[in-house]
Amino acid sequence: xxxVEQNSGPLSVxxxxxxxxxxxxxxxxxxxxxxxxxxxxxSPELIMSIYSNGDKEDGRFTAQLNKASQYVxxxxxxxxxxxxxxYLCAVNEAAGNKLTFGGGTRVLVKP
Amino acid sequence: DAGVTQSPTxxxxxxxxxxxxxxxxxxxxxxxxxxxxxxxxxxxxxFQYYEEEERQxxxxxxxxxxxxxxxxxxxxxxxALLLGDSALYLCASSRTGNTIYFGEGSWLxxx
Numbered sequence: 001x002x003x004v005e006q007n008s009g010p011l012s013v014x015x016x017x018x019x020x021x022x023x024x025x026x027x028x029x030x031x032x033x034x035x036x037x038x039x040x041x042x043s044p045e046l047i048m049s050i051y052s053n054g055d056k057e058d059g060r061f062t063a064q065l066n067k068a069s070q071y072v073x074x075x076x077x078x079x080x081x082x083x084x085x086x087y088l089c090a091v092n093e094a095a096g097n098k099l100t101f102g103g104g105t106r107v108l109v110k111p
Numbered sequence: 112d113a114g115v116t117q118s119p120t121x122x123x124x125x126x127x128x129x130x131x132x133x134x135x136x137x138x139x140x141x142x143x144x145x146x147x148x149x150x151x152x153x154x155x156x157x158f159q160y161y162e163e164e165e166r167q168x169x170x171x172x173x174x175x176x177x178x179x180x181x182x183x184x185x186x187x188x189x190x191a192l193l194l195g196d197s198a199l200y201l202c203a204s205s206r207t208g209n210t211i212y213f214g215e216g217s218w219l220x221x222x
Contacts, residue, residue: 043216097205101153
């Protein structure tokens with residue numbers, strides 16, 4: 001059973017601080033990794049994708065991938081109240097566009 | 112360019128009934144996947160359609176079935192509804208090997 005694990009939270013961070021989210025996965029052949037943001041009552045929205053080891057930055061978001069340790073993380077810099085949402089880690093297996101999701105980490109940014 | 116569209120957005124059904132959910136993929140996308148997201152959990156893969164054939168299937172019973180039409184749109188059918196089928200049903204579209212985009216989802220409540 002392929003698994004993706006996340007801390008459910010809530011992760012409470014003050015406005016302007018860095019939020020750090022972690023995700024581990026069990027399937028070593030996984031090829032691509034995604035972070036989705038999901039506001040309450042809405043569908044997931046893709047915010048970051050990463051395919052190779054190292055860091056990838058996009059605005060206030062940085063994704064980090066370590067395939068040897070089988071983890072992927074997301075940093076949110078200068079956190080804003082609008083970043084309050086559930087963040088879903090998803091892994092795409094080698095064959096086909098099939099995503100396996102973690103349970104999500106709820107982030108609360110307090111003004 | 113319209114994104115992934117789903118209908119209906121909300122519906123209420125009675126136990127034992129049948130439901131059909133519909134999805135139109137993003138323009139240029141040929142692969143449609145369906146996910147079920149129960150409250151407080153990450154989305155779970157139901158199945159995927161490509162070239163009008165079911166290509167992959169997750170761990171869901173045969174009560175869940177689908178179809179893809181020549182224009183790449185898709186339907187998800189659930190028979191003999193159970194209370195536990197209450198969830199957000201998400202359609203995702205992609206072109207093989209490329210980014211996966213989600214629709215806004217269909218909220219199903221079974222009473």
